[in-house]
Amino acid sequence: MGKDHESKHKKDKKNRKRHRSSSSEDSEYEREKQLDKRLAEERLQKKMEKQRAKEEMKANETPEEKKARRMAKKMKKDANRKAAELEDTLIPSELNYTNLNNPFNDTKLTQTFVWGKKLEKEGKSGLSQDEITRETGQRIRKNLTEAAEFKRIRDTRAAVKEDMEMMKRDADLRAGQMSDSKEREFQLDQVKERTRIRIDQGRAKAIDLLTRYIRFAEQNPYNATIPDFELSNPVEYMKSTCSSVEDYEDLVEDIKTYRDLDGWVKNETFWMDITRIAEDEIQKKSSQKTRDVHSGVEKEIQDMFKVKV
Known part of the structure; x- marks a missing residue:
């Protein structure tokens, strides 16, 4: 119980x-x-x-x-x-290829191609479709990687070649500039030598006296290369050697030639002032020459009327 x-x-x-x-x-x-x-x-x-x-x-x-x-x-x-x-x-x-958009016109491009005889020869005939697809994908990626590497190497070589060509052009340009500089230096030395000869022979032109003046101002007093001479106002050099419009025009051209050899920036203020003075003298003498011509023509006309009377 x-x-x-x-x-x-x-x-x-x-x-x-x-x-x-x-x-x-x-x-x-x-x-x-x-x-x-x-x-x-x-x-x-x-x-x-x-x-x-x-x-x-x-x-x-x-x-x-x-x-x-x-x-x-x-x-x-x-x-x-x-x-x-x-x-x-x-x-x-x-x-970016599809079955409908590819350069091979292959409508089955995106499908895995199975080469039966090749697989059989390689002993892979027993592979499944997924294994074949995976292996094919690995091979494609490997090929693309190698192609990208080849492209990188090719681009690198092209860049190196371009750099070498640029360096060669720069070297040629520097060599040309050095050659031009030496040529200008040689021509400037020739100009200085001709200036010295004309001054020594007493037939100096205005440009000779002016260049001697400016070079004397530039030189080191302890290492002088220009013989002593009597310094004067540069304007006096011009007036003593230039007597006509043609002389002043020649002086302007000589100044351009000298500055082209010696450098346009060098002594720029001095040469610009001299050029302005020369151009002013050209204008004055041209006006005076015109007035003289007018006076001469007027005198001839008066003489003609006197003869007729």
Whole structure:
């Protein structure tokens, strides 16, 4: 009797535990169900809000914005379509080849080509389609990597060649400049020598006296190379050697020649002042010559009338 009572008590205890466990599971299920329902409602609400905002944007957008939006949508569709076409293909994306767009007119370009006899000869006839595709893809990527490396080497060689040619051109230019500089230096020495000879022989021109004057001002007094002479105002040198318009015109040309050899920047102020004075003298003497001609013509006319009278 006691044993039956104890057994019944244990069964009741198990039933109560089972009932509590079942109730707990039911309540957990209800909570999850309520949570899923709430999340679904929130997602639906967000979707409706997004749709409403989209409709408001469409209603308020300008024709230009509408056109731009449609263009962007079309471009996105095209990109997705191309991505779908290139999916599961062995052709790398950088080549941008498809079955309908490739330089080989191959409508099966993106499919894996299986060369049965070659695989059999290499002992790979038992490979599956996936293994063949994987091996082919590895070979294509290896070839592309090698091609990129060859291109890099070729570009590097071309760049080195271009640099060498540029260096050669620079060297030739420097050599030419040095040659021109030596040529100008030689010609300047010749000009100085002719100046010295004309001065020594007493037939100096204005340019000879002026260049001697400016070189004397430039030289180091402790290392003088020009013999002593009487310094005068440079204008006096011009007046003593130039007596006609032609003399002053020759002086202007001589100044240009000398500056071309000695450098246009060197003693620029001095030579510009001398040139202005010479040009002013040319203008004065030309005007005087014109007046003299007019006076001479007038005198001849008067003499003619006197003879007739």
